[in-house]
Amino acid sequence: MQKEKLQAILEAILVSAEKPLSVEKLLGFFNEDDLVNRQDIKRALEQIASFYQNRGFELVETASGFRFQTREEYKQWVTQHWDEKPAKYSRALLETLALIVYRQPITRAEIEDIRGVAVSSHIIKTLQEREWIRIVGHKEVPGRPALLGTTRQFLDYFNLKSLDEMPSLSEVQDIEKLYPELELKLKEQQQENENELPS
Amino acid sequence: MQKEKLQAILEAILVSAEKPLSVEKLLGFFNEDDLVNRQDIKRALEQIASFYQNRGFELVETASGFRFQTREEYKQWVTQHWDEKPAKYSRALLETLALIVYRQPITRAEIEDIRGVAVSSHIIKTLQEREWIRIVGHKEVPGRPALLGTTRQFLDYFNLKSLDEMPSLSEVQDIEKLYPELELKLKEQQQENENELPS
Amino acid sequence: MDKGETNTDNHTLPRQGELPFAIVQGEAISAPPEDLYIPPNALEVFLETFEGPLDLLLYLIRRQNLDILDIPIAEITHQYMEYVEMMRNINLDLAAEYLVMAAMLAEIKSRMLLPRHEDVEDEEDPRAELVRRLQEYERFKQAATDIDEMPHLGRDNFPLDVEVIRAEKEKPEPEVDLKELLLAFQAILKRVDMQKHHEIEREEISIRERMTHVLSRLKGDDFVDFQSLFSLKEGRLGVVVTLMAVLELLKLKVIDMVQADAFAPIYLKPVGSQEELD
Numbered sequence: 001m002q003k004e005k006l007q008a009i010l011e012a013i014l015v016s017a018e019k020p021l022s023v024e025k026l027l028g029f030f031n032e033d034d035l036v037n038r039q040d041i042k043r044a045l046e047q048i049a050s051f052y053q054n055r056g057f058e059l060v061e062t063a064s065g066f067r068f069q070t071r072e073e074y075k076q077w078v079t080q081h082w083d084e085k086p087a088k089y090s091r092a093l094l095e096t097l098a099l100i101v102y103r104q105p106i107t108r109a110e111i112e113d114i115r116g117v118a119v120s121s122h123i124i125k126t127l128q129e130r131e132w133i134r135i136v137g138h139k140e141v142p143g144r145p146a147l148l149g150t151t152r153q154f155l156d157y158f159n160l161k162s163l164d165e166m167p168s169l170s171e172v173q174d175i176e177k178l179y180p181e182l183e184l185k186l187k188e189q190q191q192e193n194e195n196e197l198p199s
Numbered sequence: 200m201q202k203e204k205l206q207a208i209l210e211a212i213l214v215s216a217e218k219p220l221s222v223e224k225l226l227g228f229f230n231e232d233d234l235v236n237r238q239d240i241k242r243a244l245e246q247i248a249s250f251y252q253n254r255g256f257e258l259v260e261t262a263s264g265f266r267f268q269t270r271e272e273y274k275q276w277v278t279q280h281w282d283e284k285p286a287k288y289s290r291a292l293l294e295t296l297a298l299i300v301y302r303q304p305i306t307r308a309e310i311e312d313i314r315g316v317a318v319s320s321h322i323i324k325t326l327q328e329r330e331w332i333r334i335v336g337h338k339e340v341p342g343r344p345a346l347l348g349t350t351r352q353f354l355d356y357f358n359l360k361s362l363d364e365m366p367s368l369s370e371v372q373d374i375e376k377l378y379p380e381l382e383l384k385l386k387e388q389q390q391e392n393e394n395e396l397p398s
Numbered sequence: 399m400d401k402g403e404t405n406t407d408n409h410t411l412p413r414q415g416e417l418p419f420a421i422v423q424g425e426a427i428s429a430p431p432e433d434l435y436i437p438p439n440a441l442e443v444f445l446e447t448f449e450g451p452l453d454l455l456l457y458l459i460r461r462q463n464l465d466i467l468d469i470p471i472a473e474i475t476h477q478y479m480e481y482v483e484m485m486r487n488i489n490l491d492l493a494a495e496y497l498v499m500a501a502m503l504a505e506i507k508s509r510m511l512l513p514r515h516e517d518v519e520d521e522e523d524p525r526a527e528l529v530r531r532l533q534e535y536e537r538f539k540q541a542a543t544d545i546d547e548m549p550h551l552g553r554d555n556f557p558l559d560v561e562v563i564r565a566e567k568e569k570p571e572p573e574v575d576l577k578e579l580l581l582a583f584q585a586i587l588k589r590v591d592m593q594k595h596h597e598i599e600r601e602e603i604s605i606r607e608r609m610t611h612v613l614s615r616l617k618g619d620d621f622v623d624f625q626s627l628f629s630l631k632e633g634r635l636g637v638v639v640t641l642m643a644v645l646e647l648l649k650l651k652v653i654d655m656v657q658a659d660a661f662a663p664i665y666l667k668p669v670g671s672q673e674e675l676d
Contacts (some may be wrong), residue, residue: 007254008253008254009255009273011256012256012269012276013273013279015267015269015559016269016557017559029279054203055210056206056207056210056213068214068558069560069561069562069563070211070215070561071207071211074207074208074211075563075564076565077211077228078562078563078564078565079565081212086571089572089574091585094578094581095585097579098580098582098586101579104606104607104609104610105606114586114590118286118325136610136613137613139651147613149610149613149614150607157574162604163606163607164603164604166603167580168603169587172584173584173587214558256558259555268551268555268556268557269556271554274553274554288546291449293546294541294542296542297541297544297545313534313538314449314450314452315451315452315495315499315535316449316450356550356552357545357548357549357551358549358550368540
């Protein structure tokens, strides 16, 4: 394989990888027809590393392999992303969380079944990283899907001693009585939506 | 600021961003002492784009701004990371999306009218959750049906700066020659359904 | 796609006398409709690939290389009705839209048979409306294909996921109000049918929470003593809730209950291997 092409392929793989990749792992991306060996990959990685010497990010080798990372010297700049107001969670995430709260332990497929739409891995991952949900077991059906439940951190965040303190089904259906000011807020939101023009 | 340093900083910021960033947003990362203006940022972005011209990823500009992404030609390498194959879209979903793109704002009933079949709620929900479409208003007819339109995220997903960049709808065939009797009737229709996209 | 496979079973049905062309869901079809060269087994799958009556009509027109502007209505109506009939025969859930279209074709056909009055100005060709609809639909059918071919993020291009070296700082997480969560749940309740409503009952939530607790107690490889799950401090209600949770988990086949002998201690363990558990 031509060396520029090999470099570009390795870059595309490394730059989109969630974790570091070893030479061995990288070699696994190629098959015999590609005519790429360990030595080629090592050389290509060296060339890539030197190509990024003066850029905003660099190729580094860690214990488990190679990865791209932003340069230490720009960490103050990169951290400024967080100065902005944190984004809001999507409707899909909140609905997924609500179903896990009220129907736990529940599988992803069951959530999808009730919501009628696929639940993205991203949503489950976000909720797990926030430590609001966790895998509490596996359902004994083909594929042994994970059963999801809420955590103590979830209760703490919402100031609940136990899930018993969550409003009941009938209370949820009559939410406006629970929170009278809510109706107004919703109306405002609706109006906001209507005023926005398609971009 | 020295131009190499500015490029490196912008790269570090862009590579760590979760969404595309506009020139305006990027400018917000700098303060007065940095002596950086819009023009400097624009020029630096151009230089970055050309620096990565032959690499595994690229800098693109979409509706919301600039982002790095892997190049299309290396997609089969990148997708080897994941067990899940990227979703394929059903024809029903794509046709519904096409109608919303080219005929927005449009109601669900109008979509059904042109497609000749009912549009499932599942499709509308999926498009809404991907944030490709949203409710932009309500039509003032009985029932006040929702009017659907595309979002900025739709443009971002499809590497577009604006809807103008969508391929134009195919022309209606030249009717007069082939079928003279229909001429009048169809001309009226054609005028109603101009090829142009809503601005 | 699995629908096609289910039909193959029908071929194994015993046959007598004059061999039917095929047996589809118990009904014998002695000959394929004229000009219809699709194996009936494939028909169901085939028909499901149409996006509706307009799509089917376009296919029929394309298949015979007919000019969309010069549709021989009689012929097309005939073929269309055959397809509709086939759908009925194999009990395919026949969408009302197909019947409406059949009626429209029949109407056009009947109007074509009537003599036209040259002097009536307003009278339009009965095919005009159909041609217009077909053309309009075809444009969007094409547009759908075009959109599918456009490269897009998450399928053709992928966002970068590099390690970000940041300064020490807490990342602010989005705030969620309990009200927002309840609103989201309310929205689901509004969407799902009443039957599903009843599955979500108030009494259940404490049991469901306990189910999660019991499961997390069972996370280790060892068996857990059934009695150790109960705490006297919780009182009678707590004991009942725990018991209900254990029963519910047994019902769901998430946990197993083991007892070596009569009156021996009862142990609980998660069903199946545990190594994947976090």
